[in-house]
Amino acid sequence: MTDCASCVVRNRAICASLNPEELLLLGKMGRKQRVKAGQTLLWEGDDAPVVANVLEGVLKLVVATADGREQIVGIVFPSDFIGRPFGKESPYSVTAMTDAEVCIFNRNAFDEFAGNHPDLQQKLLRRTLDELDRARHWMMLLGRKSASEKVASFLLEMSERLSGQGCQVGGTRNGFELPFGRQQIADILGLTIETTSRQLTRMRSDGLLDLPSRREIVITDRDAMEAMAG
Amino acid sequence: MTDCASCVVRNRAICASLNPEELLLLGKMGRKQRVKAGQTLLWEGDDAPVVANVLEGVLKLVVATADGREQIVGIVFPSDFIGRPFGKESPYSVTAMTDAEVCIFNRNAFDEFAGNHPDLQQKLLRRTLDELDRARHWMMLLGRKSASEKVASFLLEMSERLSGQGCQVGGTRNGFELPFGRQQIADILGLTIETTSRQLTRMRSDGLLDLPSRREIVITDRDAMEAMAG
DNA sequence: CGATTCTTTGACTAGGATCAATGGGCGTGG
């Protein structure tokens, strides 16, 4: 079992809705698991017998075509929820982008527990509604934005989401370290790695950002970046 | 108030989880409203004081850029739920694509009612999870598929969703009438109207489908269509 | 320090967008 009372994401995850006794009960069902970067937790199309909370690290949700094209359809951060309650098979793969630690539950047991704990279910509903809004917003980006708009939008969103995650470089939200490489940015934006790279290089020479290292981004002209995001 | 007991979507909408007394209570909060084709119910970015169930007709959820580009991020059919519980402003516009009828609730009242009715909330959660899966699936289409794959995927999905809606032409799921025109298909697929039109013409001359009238589609070679969907 | 992996850069191509004109259905009014 797991000691939920001292959990790092205790206050931010859906578990925050539970009282100490309930927490103990849930803790008995869950177990912590480490995941190495690159390791896949759930496979698209497979029966998904588990759901989980992310304690540490970043994971991606991926949908792939038969011929190998990939689209990242979601990025999961600590305190976020993984998996498909009330479902059978996972509609996407879940793969760790960094070393990660998750708190895993048997899906059936979790479904039942959720059924008996409306507060937990409401938290889950709120989160799911937020995710849906985010996904739909992303659909606009994928369907209607140009490469430069995509990259600018992406950097701005990342600068927000990575704030308060301890990922900042230099302490401001304008500097941050991405937890993934160029190919993954491309898979998020529906671009190729070359186009992504070219856009970043262009933005640097235009003075919108610095690229101190492969994964570090420092936005130096946020106004221009926002204008470019469209 | 509204007579929920005789509602056309009574068994399919989220209200299906309620017993007669609860239904009566919810009925007191709701009111039916007719919406003309083209009329916008909720505006992107505005405070959205209502949620609703669709009784009849088809509506679209639209996200737009400042310069007027539009992306349809969701299509809403009878028995589907509209609006953003626990939210403030609507993240997208909701516009009727056909004449429609909806059952409207004050959002705050609905939120409170939902809070006291876990079954309703669970139905809502299931629906939202399904919508999220659909949205994510659509992200792959928008980000990674070619124009022909997009159109083929779209037609196949529509043939499924319009089945059992009384929209069939000729009674099989291969023939159906779209509730919208070419521009809207383009806005769903992240294409231009010209590209959409060209793809349909091409498919017709390749013998994959017939286009008996502007809005009717008859898929004549479903296997080929599926192969083309990627 | 060498091997591998990831990223950048370059040259070229192609798919879809754009611009422009024509065609066809449908409703309205003569």
Place this chain on the structure above:
DNA sequence: CCACGCCCATTGATCCTAGTCAAAGAATCG
């Protein structure tokens, strides 16, 4: 009932953005 006008869809010609193919250049890891 037909003619006109409007709206939507189709088709054509051209352009341009992003994709593809290829190679060189940096990080990273053993």
